[in-house]
Structure formats: C-alpha cells, structure tokens
Amino acid sequence: MTVLLAANWKMNLTAAEAQHLADAYRQLADEYQAHNVSFIVCPPALYGAALQQASEGSALNWGGQASHPAEFGAHTGDISAKMLQSGGASFVIAGHSERRQNHGESDEQVAAQIQAAHNAGLTVILCVGEGLADRKAGQAENIVTTQLSAALHNITKWESVIIAYEPIWAIGTGEVASPEDIQAMHAKMAEHLTSQCGAAFVPPLLYGGSVNAGNAAEILALPDVNGALIGGASLKIDEMRAIAAHAKAIQSR
Ligand code: PGA
DSSP states (O other): OOEEEEEEOOSOOOHHHHHHHHHHHHHHHHHHGGGTEEEEEEOOGGGHHHHHHHHTTSSOEEEESOOBSSSSSSOTTOOBHHHHHHTTOOEEEEOOHHHHHHSOOOHHHHHHHHHHHHHTTOEEEEEEOOOHHHHHTTOHHHHHHHHHHHHTTTOOOGGGEEEEEOOGGGSSSSOOOOHHHHHHHHHHHHHHHHHHTTSSOOOOEEEESSOOTTTHHHHHTSTTOOEEEESGGGGOHHHHHHHHHHHHHHHTO
C-alpha cells in the first residue's frame, strides 16, 4: 500500500525558493517511487507553473490549496478547479481549517467545491478536524463524522477522494495528537466512510497537524493511517527526506 505524503506549503516561499524546492521534491518523488511513497505538493497558486515544470516526466504530483465552486467568473482573488486542472494540477485541498476559519467556508461550500473539483477531474484532499473545545467536550468524533457526511453527501467518484484528519489544535502549534487518539479517529472515519460510500472502497486517510521527522515514524505506522498532510515541515526538504525514509521503512516491514 502506498504511503501518501502531501505537502501544504500554505502562503510561504518566494518564487525562486518555490522553484528550488519544487526541483528538490521532484528528485525525492522519483527516488521514492519504487518504495511506494508518493508525493503531492500543494503550492500557493502562483507557483503552480513551477510545480508543473518540476512534475513533468516525474512521479511528483501537485495540487491547489483551495478552489472556488464556479468554473470561471467574477470572483476576485479566487482560483477554480478548472483553472488548476488546465494548469496541470491533479489534486486540490478542500475544507482546510484555515479556509473554514479565515474565509468562512461552510460544509455546504466545501461540498460544492468538491463537486466542482470532481467535475474538473481533480482528486480532492478533504480536511476535517475538531477544535480543542470540541475535543475536551468529547465531541471530536461527532464533529468529524458530521463534516464527512456534509462534505461528501452526493459524491460518486469515491476513488478521487482522500481524507486528511487535522485536529485544529494540532495545526502549526507543535502539539501532536497522541497515536492512540489518531488511530481511534482514523478507525472511526474508516467505519463511517465504509457505510457512507457503500463499503467497496474507503478513501486513503491522512493525518495532519505538526507532523515532522521526529514523530512521523510513529504516526505513519498506525494501522488506519495511509499518509500525512504536512505544513511547516514540508518547507524543509531535509525534513521531508527523513519523513519519506520512515515511510519507506514502514513499507518494508
Ligand atoms: P502543520 O500544518 O504541519 O504546519 O501543522 C498541517 C496543515 O495545516 O495541513
């Protein structure tokens, strides 16, 4: 089974830095292809062309960080799934908690984005996750399964869905959910998705939230974890190289 390592560069890097890092990812992706470790880089939209160039003839994949539900139109500052696809992207993140918080994206909007992304032929990385207050109140599983149901209620292309469980309190904070909590949530999501998508195919389940070279081995080895969505550490190629080495070691067990 392939381990998916998705890099979310967020709003970081200059154009020159992005180009340099894209080339380094290309090497890494090609080196690890034979070890069933695959890479998806989600750069700021402006740097899509650099990723497209780096991924040509390579195992490297790239995607957008968000997309508007419409194909084209008067939506200043937005980018559509159709535009990403036409620029060579194969993936797009939907429902990242920073978009839900900073841009007020609702579950309904996330569902519409996923439909548009599927219509454009992209695979979606759907982010779900609870806040700290929800976790303390024992509501984490409820929140996550509600988000899954709402975002995926009329999906037919299940093979073009990847889920990333990202507890909001663990994103960019250095706080990582415990392996027990991650495994419990992933098992719950697998059970929920099995019934929601009619059993045959359960989307890959990534964990995200302060994943780095120091904690990746333990997280990636969990039975219901198929990879990671990595923010801060994805900006450093040495960190990614170390995470990839852990992913490879798990494969050969
Ligand atoms: P982080 O971000 O690895 O910096 O916590 C993960 C994400 O938000 O996707």
